[in-house]
Amino acid sequence: MDLDALLEMSNQCIHSEPPVCMASCPVHMDVIAFVTEIEKGDFAKAYKVMEAKIPFSRLIGKICDHPCESHCVRKEVGGSIRISELEKTAIDLGYTSPKKPLLMPKNKGTVAVIGGGLSGCVAAIELDKKGYNVTIYEKTDRLGGSLWAYEGQDLESAIIEEELSVIAKKGITVWYNTEVTEANLQTYIEKYDALYLGTGAWSKAYAIHPETFQVNDTSLFIGGTLQTQNHSSIFSASSGKRAAVSIDRYITKTSMSASREREGVFETKLDYKIDTVQPIVEVAKTASVYSESEVQEEASRCLKCQCDACIKACVHMQRFSITPDRYIRSINHNERIVLGNRSANLMINSCTECGLCKEVCPFGIGMKDIIHATRQSMVERGKMPISAHDFALKDMQFSHSDYFSLVRKQPSKEQSKNLFYYPVIAFSQYARGLYKGSGKTGYLFYPGCQLSSTHTDYIGAIYKYLVGVIKEKEADNDVGLYLGCCGAPADWAGRLDLMPESVEKIHKTWEEMGEPTFILACSSCASTFEKYLPMIKTISLWEVFATYGLPEVDIKKGKRELCIHDACATRHNAKIHESVRSIVKTLGYSVEELEYAKEKAKCCGYGGLVACANPEQAEDFVQDRAHESEHDVLVYCAMCKDMLVKGNKRAYHILDIIYGNEINPDAPQKMLTLSERQNNRKRLKQQLLKEIWNEEESDMSKTYDFTLHLSDAIIALMEKRFILLSDVEKVVEHSLTCKERFYNPETLDFLARLRVNNVTFWVKYEEHGSDITVKDVYSHRMEVVED
Amino acid sequence: METKTETTTTWMCDKCHKALVSQKVKVRYLEGNFEVELLKCPTCNMVFISEDLALGKILEVEKSLEDK
Numbered sequence: 108m109d110l111d112a113l114l115e116m117s118n119q120c121i122h123s124e125p126p127v128c129m130a131s132c133p134v135h136m137d138v139i140a141f142v143t144e145i146e147k148g149d150f151a152k153a154y155k156v157m158e159a160k161i162p163f164s165r166l167i168g169k170i171c172d173h174p175c176e177s178h179c180v181r182k183e184v185g186g187s188i189r190i191s192e193l194e195k196t197a198i199d200l201g202y203t204s205p206k207k208p209l210l211m212p213k214n215k216g217t218v219a220v221i222g223g224g225l226s227g228c229v230a231a232i233e234l235d236k237k238g239y240n241v242t243i244y245e246k247t248d249r250l251g252g253s254l255w256a257y258e259g260q261d262l263e264s265a266i267i268e269e270e271l272s273v274i275a276k277k278g279i280t281v282w283y284n285t286e287v288t289e290a291n292l293q294t295y296i297e298k299y300d301a302l303y304l305g306t307g308a309w310s311k312a313y314a315i316h317p318e319t320f321q322v323n324d325t326s327l328f329i330g331g332t333l334q335t336q337n338h339s340s341i342f343s344a345s346s347g348k349r350a351a352v353s354i355d356r357y358i359t360k361t362s363m364s365a366s367r368e369r370e371g372v373f374e375t376k377l378d379y380k381i382d383t384v385q386p387i388v389e390v391a392k393t394a395s396v397y398s399e400s401e402v403q404e405e406a407s408r409c410l411k412c413q414c415d416a417c418i419k420a421c422v423h424m425q426r427f428s429i430t431p432d433r434y435i436r437s438i439n440h441n442e443r444i445v446l447g448n449r450s451a452n453l454m455i456n457s458c459t460e461c462g463l464c465k466e467v468c469p470f471g472i473g474m475k476d477i478i479h480a481t482r483q484s485m486v487e488r489g490k491m492p493i494s495a496h497d498f499a500l501k502d503m504q505f506s507h508s509d510y511f512s513l514v515r516k517q518p519s520k521e522q523s524k525n526l527f528y529y530p531v532i533a534f535s536q537y538a539r540g541l542y543k544g545s546g547k548t549g550y551l552f553y554p555g556c557q558l559s560s561t562h563t564d565y566i567g568a569i570y571k572y573l574v575g576v577i578k579e580k581e582a583d584n585d586v587g588l589y590l591g592c593c594g595a596p597a598d599w600a601g602r603l604d605l606m607p608e609s610v611e612k613i614h615k616t617w618e619e620m621g622e623p624t625f626i627l628a629c630s631s632c633a634s635t636f637e638k639y640l641p642m643i644k645t646i647s648l649w650e651v652f653a654t655y656g657l658p659e660v661d662i663k664k665g666k667r668e669l670c671i672h673d674a675c676a677t678r679h680n681a682k683i684h685e686s687v688r689s690i691v692k693t694l695g696y697s698v699e700e701l702e703y704a705k706e707k708a709k710c711c712g713y714g715g716l717v718a719c720a721n722p723e724q725a726e727d728f729v730q731d732r733a734h735e736s737e738h739d740v741l742v743y744c745a746m747c748k749d750m751l752v753k754g755n756k757r758a759y760h761i762l763d764i765i766y767g768n769e770i771n772p773d774a775p776q777k778m779l780t781l782s783e784r785q786n787n788r789k790r791l792k793q794q795l796l797k798e799i800w801n802e803e804e805s806d807m808s809k810t811y812d813f814t815l816h817l818s819d820a821i822i823a824l825m826e827k828r829f830i831l832l833s834d835v836e837k838v839v840e841h842s843l844t845c846k847e848r849f850y851n852p853e854t855l856d857f858l859a860r861l862r863v864n865n866v867t868f869w870v871k872y873e874e875h876g877s878d879i880t881v882k883d884v885y886s887h888r889m890e891v892v893e894d
Numbered sequence: 895m896e897t898k899t900e901t902t903t904t905w906m907c908d909k910c911h912k913a914l915v916s917q918k919v920k921v922r923y924l925e926g927n928f929e930v931e932l933l934k935c936p937t938c939n940m941v942f943i944s945e946d947l948a949l950g951k952i953l954e955v956e957k958s959l960e961d962k
Contacts, residue, residue, distance in 0.1 A: 494957075850905070850908040858905060860943070887949075889955065891919060891932070891943065
């Protein structure tokens with residue numbers, strides 16, 4: 108993994124980019140933090156936020172010419188937030204006298220400040236803080252300069268004096284009634300390490316560096332009105348602060364310009380959109396300043412502009428309260444750590460890799476590819492937690508095994524000749540299709556492992572339908588069948604090493620069959636084929652339905668409104684989106700489009716094997732999706748249906764409405780267990796072989812001499828703990844044959860254990876003859892050495 | 895792996911008809927090898943692990959080893 112390139116990408120995330128109010132404030136007051144404290148009614152904290160950035164905040168906060176307000180994003184939707192008015196009230200209600208200043212050793216050098224006005228006082232204080240011995244030369248008998256113009260209006264003289272007294276308290280020397288002019292300036296230049304000129308007016312016009320305020324390469328720095336060329340108090344204060352930074356760098360001989368790009372007013376990359384913002388008008392003042400309640404109400408209008416499009420859209424980022432920039436830094440840390448805990452593992456395995464963040468990001472930053480690369484890297488370095496994906500990968504192995512895996516050409520004419528008689532041949536499109544058998548496989552129906560697990564009984568019917576409609580139009584192209592797993596679980600788990608087992612087999616079959624078009628019924632298969640098997644031409648089953656017409660089944664036309672939950676794996680496949688909508692409408696349903704539809708589809712929580720690695724996170728995804736609409740949901744991915752039903756949302760697979768099984772809308776929808784899913788795959792293969800190819804397969808399932816009794820509670824526990832019925836059977840069988848078990852004389856229960864591969868399963872049961880009633884199941888991965 | 899587990903139980907070994915005793919037992923997961931006191935049959939050495947132990951301390955240790 109190229110971690111440096113990754114970190115570069117994190118810098119493009121603008122989540123931490125400041126709002127325009129802060130960027131247009133010459134001293135960068137943290138307006139969002141300020142407004143938030145006011146909303147909470149904590150005026151003391153609000154004042155502290157002002158104080159952190161605004162010099163003499165008790166004074167400037169009352170007279171600031173607020174350049175921020177003219178840039179406020181609220182401007183067009185109810186009027187700019189009156190930040191300047193909020194500041195006035197924050198001072199009145201939240202001012203606390205500052206702590207007694209710490210007297211710092213002043214040994215870094217000597218600086219003369221010419222002019223004790225606002226900018227001069229700011230520069231003096233800043234330089235004093237940095238450890239310089241500062242002397243102010245003021246031509247009048249008081250400090251403050253233009254501040255006194257506000258006396259009696261916005262500022263009280265007592266407060267001006269009190270605030271400026273900090274200069275004396277800090278031990279800064281002030282020479283009053285001492286005018287410095289161009290004529291004697293040189294004397295001061297020679298006497299001090301650096302000079303700050305902030306007199307407002309001066310007889311000679313010096314060329315001032317626009318960023319450093321330095322005059323050529325000399326020790327003279329100019330700020331205040333001489334530099335700003337306006338009468339803004341906040342710009343003046345800012346120039347004093349910035350000049351102090353320059354003087355410090357000049358004296359300490361460090362770079363005058365490094366890392367100063369965003370000093371003063373700058374342009375933020377944040378472009379907050381107001382399309383969906385409801386206008387709220389400015390709160391009117393009932394007195395000269397806002398009252399406590401008025402100020403809170405005005406603050407509440409603030410949009411707190413921040414780019415959070417991805418966070419709003421993604422419950423994963425919400426659960427871990429993380430943004431792409433910090434996420435990437437966590438990954439970087441997790442990847443580089445040598446000793447210690449990889450604390451980001453769970454987070455990395457909780458992303459569904461659905462790609463929505465990239466769709467909503469104004470800069471196109473997406474976590475999907477990053478997470479995928481990270482998981483691969485974790486696997487390669489042996490740092491991927493085994494438990495995260497173990498169950499799903501074992502289930503994939505099951506699909507690859509002879510229990511499910513099956514490839515067949517369309518039954519030959521010879522095989523099917525018993526169908527070719529009246530009336531079958533006249534009324535069955537399927538029989539006619541077989542009759543036209545060409546021996547050349549033009550299409551291969553690939554239903555995928557999950558659809559086969561949960562919608563088992565549709566597969567045979569779909570296959571017959573496909574043979575019928577396709578042979579009717581394309582006599583040359585037979586339709587074959589391929590049961591298997593595309594390898595999506597391995598891809599999600601970052602197990603590149605396991606991909607060939609799926610992909611190479613598919614590729615070989617495709618070649619051997621004469622490069623047929625695959626008919627896919629699963630969105631994850633579609634995405635895996637696109638990624639790993641781009642040479643294979645595919646078409647979705649939904650497109651076939653939309654193109655060739657729906658199967659002739661006795662269906663009642665629905666009148667209900669359904670919301671369509673698009674599959675995230677095919678978010679960019681417009682053909683699928685259109686086909687599905689066309690089918691739904693043909694069947695008489697009306698469609699409610701969700702806010703997050705089509706290319707903005709939200710994941711159901713199955714993606715990325717999150718349901719396996721972090722079930723709680725998967726539940727967040729389901730609930731988020733389920734609550735998007737009141738209506739029942741229509742899906743076209745078997746996993747989506749499973750997840751939604753599990754989350755108690757009524758969901759129909761598109762096959763349910765095509766085959767008229769959207770019956771009894773009040774009956775609870777059943778969720779199949781993990782064991783039932785495996786059994787269904789096994790059963791499907793046997794059924795299809797028998798029904799379509801007339802092949803009888805010996806039943807490979809093991810039979811036992813005992814009968815297991817499992818309550819609903821135990822079944823639920825097995826699901827939660829990823830324990831299969833076959834695991835329980837193996838434990839019980841082993842304990843009965845080897846008598847390796849514990850006995851509890853008080854409860855009369857038995858407790859047995861068996862290690863199956865890398866997991867030890869425990870079963871507590873009651874035995875009555877051959878009846879075994881299971882009372883508890885659990886497992887652990889830690890291996891116990893019994894010797 | 896430090897652990898405090900049950901030192902007595904009503905469970906007994908069904909094959910040997912012996913009460914279980916608390917003894918040092920070797921356990922291992924990934925790179926971790928530990929010796930812990932667990933209940934076992936003094937005759938056939940079959941080790942008893944309760945649900946609380948499996949889903950508590952053992953799970954915790956497994957997770958922390960996986961994140962190492």
